[in-house]
Amino acid sequence: MSGELEVIEAPDEVLGEDFVRDVFYIAINCGKMLLESGAETYRIEDTMLRIASNYGIGNAQVFVTPTVIIFSLNDYALTQTLRIEERSNNLEKVMVVNELSRRISDGLPLKQAIRGMEKIHNTRFFPLWLLVLSGGVIGIMFLLLFEGVARDIPAAFIGGAGGVFLMEGIQRYTRVQFFTEFFAALYIATVTVIFVGLGYGIMLDTIIIASVMPLVPGVLITNAIREMIRGHLMAGIMKGAEAGLTAIAIGAGVGLVFMLV
Incomplete structure (x- = not known):
């Protein structure tokens, strides 16, 4: 898919800023890739919430429509609305992102998860x-x-x-x-x-x-x-x-x- 990964900015005073921002970064971009690839909205919401939860961040809220993602980590004052301009059917990409989510649930370290997510984003599955x-x-x-x-x-x-x-x-x-x-x-x-x-x-x-x-x-x-x-x-x-x-x-x-x- 085309488009750049979303870079998230967090307030300087937030405790554990880098860790929380990294979790926010991977969650919202996994949601973006799923929505661009034609995944169901409930699958996207569940994936994003699971990513946040598995890294110890609770009270997360996400709302997805076919063209918009609204994601918030309420306890850390992080919120972003992301508009999706391009959508297609790429079930291979949906499957790969789901597999990454399962690996995160099994304890995949955050930095490795980010590298895996960025690799998926940069891979062209179907020429x-x-x-x-x-x-x-x-x-x-x-x-x-x-x-x-x-x-x-x-x-x-x-x-x-x-x-x-x-x-x-x-x-x-x-x-x-x-x-x-x-x-x-x-x-x-x-x-x-x-x-x-x-x-x-x-x-x-x-x-x-x-x-x-x-x-x-x-x-x-x-x-x-x-x-x-x-x-x-x-x-x-x-x-x-x-x-x-x-x-x-x-x-x-x-x-x-x-x-x-």
Whole structure:
């Protein structure tokens, strides 16, 4: 993920200033990485509170929404509101941060925990070429799942891979997620229509459905439901709305191509 680690300032008169500030530093940045990677808000709150508790700091409070983290160590007059600008689905990073949290619960020294957290932050888990390749493979797998024919495999691969590449590329220039998914879906539908029109594809609808699957917000929908069940109504509603906008963007991109052909 992009973005710099948050450097926390604490009042000089606080007892054990360096230790408390280090705990605050690792807790809020672990929360930031989890939220940027698509973790559930209750998981983020629990992780941050556990980090503080395991280093002997009680009376900590944390409030998380899909775009904001508010974290306080009340006994030490430390509070910070952190706005999250970029979010994606990186379950590998969520898993690694969770593993670090478990090691902290088992007694990992604070300085080692900080080094581990900074290493996670600086690690790029999925390079662009792997994301694009995975998009193409997902398109093929869903084509076969939907009982597509072997002749449509190249179209599904190019559609899925190209859609992911276009989405990742547009995200470098705009944070408006609606446009990234709209143009990715527009590309997929256009490529599929061309393939079928030239005789290199057969099942138009199946190819399109399979190719757009990498864009479908499955993790977001699942998290929205889990948030609602856990009582995090604000986060659940916000994530549900975001998933709905994504679905509208995909449908609009595909629908526009059908209207023009």
